[in-house]
Amino acid sequence: MNENYPEVLQIEPTNDCNFNCIMCIRRFWNEKVGYMDLKTYEKIAHESFNKLKKVVLYGFGEPLVHPKFTDMVAIARKFLPDTGKILFSTNGSLLTARKADKLIKEIGVDEISFSIDSTDFTELERIRKGAEAKKIFENLRYVLNSKKKAKRMLQVAIEIVIMKKNLKELPKLIEKAAEMGIDKILVSHLIPFSRHISDEILYTTVSKDSFKISKDVLDSGEDFFRNVFYEVAFRTYGQIVPLKNYSRYREIWQNALNLGLEINPELLLNTRERYSLIKATEEIFSLSRKKAKEYDVKLELPAIFVDPRKRKCPYVENNAMVIRWNGDVTPCQNFMYSHKVFVNNHIRTVNAIIFGNIKKKTISEIWNSQTYVQLRKRLSNFNRENPWCGDCPFVALNCYFTRSNQKDCYNNEPSCAECLYSVDIAKCLL
Secondary structure (H helix, E strand, C coil): CCCCCCCEEEECCECCCCCCCCCCHHHCCCCCCCECCHHHHHHHHHHHHHHCCEEEECCCCCHHHCCCHHHHHHHHHHHCCCCCEEEEEECCCCCCHHHHHHHHHHHCCCEEEEECCCCCHHHHHHHCCCCCHHHHHHHHHHHHHCHHHCCCCCEEEEEEEECCCCHHHHHHHHHHHHHHCCCEEEEEECCCCCHHHHHHCCCCCCEHHHHHHHHHHHCCCHHHHHHHHHHHHHHHCCCCCCCHHHHHHHHHHHHHHHCCCCCCHHHHHHHHHCHHHHHHHHHHHHHHHHHHHHHCCEEECCCCCECHHHCCCHHHHCCEEEECCCCEEECCCCCCCCEEEEECCEEEEECCCCCEECCCCCHHHHHCCHHHHHHHHHHCCHHHHCCCCCCCHHHHHCCHHHCECCCCCCCCCCCCCCCCCCCCCCCCCC
């Protein structure tokens, strides 16, 4: 980890968008919409681009809505080293042939990722409100046909937000992508920014091992855990009753502790109720891997069960920093804006974390500030220094530390204890 300077800058040209997607954070916040001014962007470029491996141009908006987006790409190409890469994510609606020619053939970008969740035009337009599916696919085909004339070797990718609505579409989408010549497919789970859209999620936040060692008692539902309570209560008040359920519960706990895990009865029962959907997701993912291998398409799938022992921060792993459209510097996409998220069966408030503004300080000053360095150091040792709430029983008891990212039970500020990016549920394009 380079302590002195980032290797990747993710810069948000704008948080404005011409779509109103059903799962987007923009439906659930109250943020000012704005565009990065070219003066600020040029300051960033002059100061830092010659030191970078990659510039990533996207945030919580459609970058091509920015009227100076092609200028921003051209500036990046000018100041980056020859090996430096430029990539951006787009909904594809505004990437016309003229803009594509400018970006691909004249300036030279390295990766373009299209957000496409379905090959069914009606379904795509229902998920991505404001989309004209036919136009998006026309633009995608034009970009793919331009690869041979690209100034630099271009990789074209598709990003998919997977949910109940489009799960069965995934294998067909891989076939379509292979037919068109797509290089990579990145699949990310839905992040529910409110409780009412959480019915669409296809994952569980408990670990697979904790579910496996508990599965036989989960078939009894709440009765098992109720009987554990009764047995302990009766013994406490002097009644001699067999501790059959309690003994089994202790055994499960010990097995979990031996694996470095805990047991969260509420979330385990919830997982048991949703197991048929989770099983179906595993089967679709397995088929999708076979399709991708068959058609030689690179496929990145998210986890379905989490493993809290393998957590990592993608931004720390990539030595990456994020700059919002207004110049605010934040450590990751999750902390870019204040918002609510439904995770581990409760609502969590995620407050924006800002380490400074690029208009007032240099990237080096912000990157090497004490609080930012301490955060990266802690997150580079994620499993040991940060709790995971998915397997913790206190989550069901309205634990204070799960209410926000202000502080966790290890006394860390801010808290990354319920970060869905760290457990490979949500994916970053870096």
